[in-house]
Amino acid sequence: MSDKASQCPCCGASDPKWLGALPDSEWFAGKRLTHRLNGGALYRCKTCFLKFRFPLEDPASYHTLYDNAETRTWPAQSRRIDWDLILEQISHFKPEGGKVLDFGCYSGGLLSRLDGRYERFGIEINREAARIAQEAAGAHLWNNLEAMPADQRFDVIVIADVLEHVPNPQTLFDHLKRNLGKDGIVVATTGDADNPLWNWFGANWWYCFYPEHVSFVSKKWVEQILLPNGWSLMTYKRFRYRRLSPFLGLVELASACMYGLFPRAYLHIQSVLKRSRALTSAPGNSVTADHLLITLARKRSS
Numbered sequence: 001m002s003d004k005a006s007q008c009p010c011c012g013a014s015d016p017k018w019l020g021a022l023p024d025s026e027w028f029a030g031k032r033l034t035h036r037l038n039g040g041a042l043y044r045c046k047t048c049f050l051k052f053r054f055p056l057e058d059p060a061s062y063h064t065l066y067d068n069a070e071t072r073t074w075p076a077q078s079r080r081i082d083w084d085l086i087l088e089q090i091s092h093f094k095p096e097g098g099k100v101l102d103f104g105c106y107s108g109g110l111l112s113r114l115d116g117r118y119e120r121f122g123i124e125i126n127r128e129a130a131r132i133a134q135e136a137a138g139a140h141l142w143n144n145l146e147a148m149p150a151d152q153r154f155d156v157i158v159i160a161d162v163l164e165h166v167p168n169p170q171t172l173f174d175h176l177k178r179n180l181g182k183d184g185i186v187v188a189t190t191g192d193a194d195n196p197l198w199n200w201f202g203a204n205w206w207y208c209f210y211p212e213h214v215s216f217v218s219k220k221w222v223e224q225i226l227l228p229n230g231w232s233l234m235t236y237k238r239f240r241y242r243r244l245s246p247f248l249g250l251v252e253l254a255s256a257c258m259y260g261l262f263p264r265a266y267l268h269i270q271s272v273l274k275r276s277r278a279l280t281s282a283p284g285n286s287v288t289a290d291h292l293l294i295t296l297a298r299k300r301s302s
Contacts, residue, residue, distance in 0.1 A: 005043045005054035009168050010225060013047035020203030022053060023267065025211040027280050031070045037211045042203035048224045051193045051216035053208065056167060069128045081239060082160060082189045083110050085293050089187045089235060090156050098155025103176065104162035108133025123148065145175055153181040159188040164213040170225050177230065185234065186296045192238060194218035195290040201260030206284035222294060235295035240286040249287060256284030
């Protein structure tokens, strides 16, 4: 396989734009690895505007990396702004209740916040996290889409912090549409690939630092790929993933600019300060409204 991307993994357009090299990593989904993962590079499709990492590991390797028995990578009990926004969407569009599927539910933190109007279902590749979700949220769990009955239908499908982990987000939407009820909705949150700072810093932006983040969408991608293919956009909102105090916001912004403009110097300084411990994240989270909330429904035929 070439180390240079020749086409977009979503729309197949050729000659994507190279945005810069991504750092190698010793961590994946919260667990330290025995070997470093090749960071590859960040590209942007000139046709559908998807940003993506290339090259990727093979699918079997990713399955092993995710099913790692680690259940504390993404907090399940803390107050999360994205979950509050998702619950508002569910309550607004489905106040009468219904069946809710959380795709990539991890240990069930979001599902456990649903009230008695909603039946809870989840898909989670990490089997230990799935076990916890089943116990904590009382949800019915499957480990992958293929294990879920083909005739299962849902009133709401949630995709929270998952699209960035999927090599081709369009394929996931196509799969999930088959399991969406007649008047069902899909509520998704993910990083905004068209964030101005990200466009400025290219590959030196915090959200593409993590090796498990491989695909990055934007409103332009939604308009180019999803809306012409049977979806209607019900809600679109940019938001900050977490709340920062004014002081912490300035510190984080300064650090993000340092990493964005001088990544090698920043990583070197951090490695010295951390006394050779591997850096697990990059600065920049929530210095701007760099996340998206997207609610979609099937496009009604005229």
